[in-house]
Amino acid sequence: MTNRGRLSGPGRLTKPGSLSGPGGLPDNGSPAGPGSASATALAAEPAEVYLAGDEVPGGERLSEYAKQHQLAPASARPPALKYLRMLWQRRQFITGFATASNVAMYSEARLGQLWQVLTPLLNAAVYFLIFGVLLHVSRGVPDYITFLVTGIFVFNFTQRVCITSSVVMRDNLPLIRALPFPRGCLPLGYVIIEFQQLLLSFGVLFVIILAYGEPFTWYWFLILPILAMQTLFNVGCAFILARWGSGFDDVSQLLPFVIRTWMYASGVIFSITTSLALVPTQSLYNHKHLAYLLQINPAAVYITLIRNALLTSQRISMPGYHAFNALKCSMYGNPAKYHIPPDVFANKVIYYSSYCKPIVTQQALWGYAAGWAVVAAVIGFFFFWWAETRYGRG
Amino acid sequence: MAEPMVVVDDLHVVYRVYGSGADKGTAATALLRMVKRQRRPSIREVHAIQGMSFVAYKGDAVGVIGRNGSGKSTLLRAIAGLLPPEQGMVYTQGHAALLGVNAALLENLTGEKNVILGCLAMGMSPQTVKERYQSIVDFSGVGDFINLAMKTYSSGMGSRLRFAIASAKNQDILLVDEALATGDAEFRIKSHQRIDELRAHAGTVFLVAHNLGEIEETCNKVIWIEKGRIVQAGENVLEIIDAYLTATGGEPRVREPK
Numbered sequence: 001m002t003n004r005g006r007l008s009g010p011g012r013l014t015k016p017g018s019l020s021g022p023g024g025l026p027d028n029g030s031p032a033g034p035g036s037a038s039a040t041a042l043a044a045e046p047a048e049v050y051l052a053g054d055e056v057p058g059g060e061r062l063s064e065y066a067k068q069h070q071l072a073p074a075s076a077r078p079p080a081l082k083y084l085r086m087l088w089q090r091r092q093f094i095t096g097f098a099t100a101s102n103v104a105m106y107s108e109a110r111l112g113q114l115w116q117v118l119t120p121l122l123n124a125a126v127y128f129l130i131f132g133v134l135l136h137v138s139r140g141v142p143d144y145i146t147f148l149v150t151g152i153f154v155f156n157f158t159q160r161v162c163i164t165s166s167v168v169m170r171d172n173l174p175l176i177r178a179l180p181f182p183r184g185c186l187p188l189g190y191v192i193i194e195f196q197q198l199l200l201s202f203g204v205l206f207v208i209i210l211a212y213g214e215p216f217t218w219y220w221f222l223i224l225p226i227l228a229m230q231t232l233f234n235v236g237c238a239f240i241l242a243r244w245g246s247g248f249d250d251v252s253q254l255l256p257f258v259i260r261t262w263m264y265a266s267g268v269i270f271s272i273t274t275s276l277a278l279v280p281t282q283s284l285y286n287h288k289h290l291a292y293l294l295q296i297n298p299a300a301v302y303i304t305l306i307r308n309a310l311l312t313s314q315r316i317s318m319p320g321y322h323a324f325n326a327l328k329c330s331m332y333g334n335p336a337k338y339h340i341p342p343d344v345f346a347n348k349v350i351y352y353s354s355y356c357k358p359i360v361t362q363q364a365l366w367g368y369a370a371g372w373a374v375v376a377a378v379i380g381f382f383f384f385w386w387a388e389t390r391y392g393r394g
Numbered sequence: 395m396a397e398p399m400v401v402v403d404d405l406h407v408v409y410r411v412y413g414s415g416a417d418k419g420t421a422a423t424a425l426l427r428m429v430k431r432q433r434r435p436s437i438r439e440v441h442a443i444q445g446m447s448f449v450a451y452k453g454d455a456v457g458v459i460g461r462n463g464s465g466k467s468t469l470l471r472a473i474a475g476l477l478p479p480e481q482g483m484v485y486t487q488g489h490a491a492l493l494g495v496n497a498a499l500l501e502n503l504t505g506e507k508n509v510i511l512g513c514l515a516m517g518m519s520p521q522t523v524k525e526r527y528q529s530i531v532d533f534s535g536v537g538d539f540i541n542l543a544m545k546t547y548s549s550g551m552g553s554r555l556r557f558a559i560a561s562a563k564n565q566d567i568l569l570v571d572e573a574l575a576t577g578d579a580e581f582r583i584k585s586h587q588r589i590d591e592l593r594a595h596a597g598t599v600f601l602v603a604h605n606l607g608e609i610e611e612t613c614n615k616v617i618w619i620e621k622g623r624i625v626q627a628g629e630n631v632l633e634i635i636d637a638y639l640t641a642t643g644g645e646p647r648v649r650e651p652k
Contacts, residue, residue, distance in 0.1 A: 180489030
C-alpha cells in the first residue's frame, strides 16, 4: 500500500536521544481537536521519525524500510488459502469454544442442561397447540404432528445459527480485541454450538416420532448427508450474518422478522409440496412458479429431504413417488367432487398426492441441497474473510 | 543491526463517533432524518492521532505516556490493527496481542476454560496447552477461582489471568494498556519479569501506564504524546518523564540514586 496524499518532504533523521526541546508541548493550533479532520490537515508535512536507529531513512522511504525488513501492514488480511489453513489449525479452539459455551449457556438456570431438551420440546408444543389443535391446518398432510415437529426442529437449526451469529462478533469483542486469531473461528464455533444442540433435539425428535408409531427404517441414515449439507449451508449463513451484524445492531433487530417470514414460506407448518400446491382452492395451485421457488429455497429443501427420510407417510405421499395418475391426483385435490367420506380421505386418499406430478422432484431436491450448501459456504467464506481486519473496531 | 518490529509511518487516525450531543435520539427525529436524507448530525470526527512516525525494535519495551485523551490507547489499537489508519500506515512483524482494562475474555466461562481456549486461539497445540496450563494458572495467582466463571473475578484477578494467558505465548508484540494497573505489588513484580523475558525472546512490548514508576522500571524507551502528536521520545526515559511531569504541573520524581 502506498501513502496517498503524502507531501514528499526531505528525509529527516532523528537519532535516539537527539530530541526536540524538553517540555515543549506541540502547537495547540488548528489541526487539533474534534471535528477538524479535513483533508488539508491530513496532508501535512510527514512527522519526524522517532526512536529510529541510524540506518532508518526519513520521510517517504520509511514504508520502503518496513518492507525491506518483511514487516506487513498491521491491518493486513492473510490470503484466502492461508486463512483457511489458519482456521483448520484452530479447529481445537473452535470445538472447545463451542462445547464450553454450550455447557455454560444454562449454568444460571435452575433446570440447567435440561433446557437443552426442554427448549425444542416446548417449541414443538406451542406450534402443535396453535396449528394442530386450534387452527386445524393439518388438512391434506398425513401424520401432521410428526410432519410439524420434524419441520420445526430442522428449521430451528438454521434459524438459531442465523440469529446467534448476527451478534457473535459483538458478543466476543473482548476476545477479539485481546488476542490475535482468525476471526472466522467465532461464527464457526457458533455453528458447532447449534449443531450440538441439534443432536440433542434430534434425540428428542426420534423419541417423539417412534412414540407416534413411526418405524425405524434404513432411510433414517439419509439424514446424515442431509444434515451435513445443511450444516455447510449454515456455515455460509453464519459467515454472512456475522459480518453484517458486526457493523450495525440493526441487523439483529430486523432478523427475527425476516426469519419468521422465511419459516412460513418454507413449509414448516403447511405443506408447500402437497396441499398448498396441489389443492385447487389453495394459494399456490395457480402459481406454479411461486411454488417452485418456495420449494427450492434452502430451508424447504433440507426440511423436505429430512421429512422424507424419517417419515414414511411423507415419503409415500411425496408427489412423484408413484407414476402420474390424473384421476387419483384429482381425488386428492378435490375430494368433495368424488364424494369421498372424511375417514376414507384421511386414511387413504390423503396419500394420493404421490400420484401427482412433482413440482420439484426428489432427485432435484438432492441437487439443490448440495448446491445451496456449496454456494453458501463459498460466498460466506469470502464475504467474511474480506472484512477480516475490520472486526473488533468500533 | 537491530531488527525493527513495529514501524509507524506518518500515522493519522480519525474516529467517527456516533450518537453524541445534538441528536435528540427519538424515533420521530430518526425517521425525519431518513426522509430528508440527511446524515446523522451526531457523527463527529475526532482526529485522535495526527501524524506519528517511530520505529520499535526487537527487545524494546516502549512506555507510552501522556494525559487522558492524548491518543495513547488509540495508538496501541492502531498497532494491533484494530483501527484503520486515515493516512500513513503501521507495519508490524507478526500480530500483536492487546491487553486492555476490560474484565474478561470469555466472561461466562471459567478461568480454566479461558486459559485453555485463549491458548488454543493463539495457535498453540493442545499438547502445549496441557504442558503450560499449570504454569499459567500459577503465574496468574487466582488460585481456586480458576474454576469459577471469569465474570465473578475482581478486576485485579481478571487482568492477572488475562496477562498470564496473553504472555504465555512468546508474543511478537505485546501491547499492555493499563492492564497491570489493577494488579497488586506482587503481580507487578511478576509481570515485569515476564515482560523482560518477552524482550529477551526478541519480543517487543508497549506499555501504557499512568503509574510513571512502572514505566521507569520496565521500559528502555519512552514516547510522550499530547493531542495525538509525539512531544518527545527516546532512550532517556527519566529525562522525558521529568519533562512530562513538569509540563503537566507536577514535580520531578524523587529517585533513589542507583
